Amino acid sequence: MGPHVSSPARYRLEDRVLFIMVPMFFAFPIVLAIADHYHLRPISDVLAVVYAALASLPFIAAVVIFGLYMAEEKDEFQKSVFTQSLLWGIGATFAVTSFWGCMEQFGHARHMPVFWVQVVFSIAFVIATAANRWRYR
Amino acid sequence: MKNRLRVLRAEREWSQADLAQRLEVSRQSVNAIETGKFDPSLPLAFKLARLFEISIEEIFSDDELRG
Numbered sequence: 001m002g003p004h005v006s007s008p009a010r011y012r013l014e015d016r017v018l019f020i021m022v023p024m025f026f027a028f029p030i031v032l033a034i035a036d037h038y039h040l041r042p043i044s045d046v047l048a049v050v051y052a053a054l055a056s057l058p059f060i061a062a063v064v065i066f067g068l069y070m071a072e073e074k075d076e077f078q079k080s081v082f083t084q085s086l087l088w089g090i091g092a093t094f095a096v097t098s099f100w101g102c103m104e105q106f107g108h109a110r111h112m113p114v115f116w117v118q119v120v121f122s123i124a125f126v127i128a129t130a131a132n133r134w135r136y137r
Numbered sequence: 138m139k140n141r142l143r144v145l146r147a148e149r150e151w152s153q154a155d156l157a158q159r160l161e162v163s164r165q166s167v168n169a170i171e172t173g174k175f176d177p178s179l180p181l182a183f184k185l186a187r188l189f190e191i192s193i194e195e196i197f198s199d200d201e202l203r204g
Contacts, residue, residue, distance in 0.1 A: 076162075077163065077177075
């Protein structure tokens with residue numbers, strides 16, 4: 001491995017994440033669009049379960065991809081930085097959703113659909129990764 | 138934990154990138170170890186010791202023992 005920032009495992013992680021990003025961010029809207037296009041609303045119980053399962057598949061893939069990276073990364077420092085970014089992402093997601101949930105409970109905020117959780121996590125994770133790269137530049 | 142990595146590297150006129158390549162880690166890893174932001178694992182410490190042909194204690198020192 002050369003002296004560059006990214007290890008081979010990191011390159012594989014980035015490739016895999018790019019591969020699932022499209023389904024990750026568009027799975028739910030696509031499922032809704034299909035339901036609308038074929039006049040499937042109101043969706044039956046069975047179809048709802050199938051659609052919901054399909055929409056959740058990219059997130060299962062994301063967890064698998066993160067796990068593969070943790071297993072494949074030989075650079076212990078990069079692994080540590082990645083773990084820190086994940087923790088910041090998870091922490092920020094809990095903080096934002098808890099805050100919003102309380103505000104919603106008290107009637108001071110509109111209902112936030114659950115699928116926004118992935119957006120909050122993704123934003124927090126990207127910011128944490130950028131901050132860590134700057135910190136250890 | 139303090140270390141003499143920067144000095145040892147400078148004695149050999151190696152850049153952080155050179156050392157990173159020899160250790161098969163990223164340059165950021167070397168920088169983080171040098172600046173004390175990251176303590177390496179025992180295997181990586183042994184790898185450093187082998188590379189510089191000195192003991193681990195000659196590279197790293199425990200802050201608490203020094204007082």
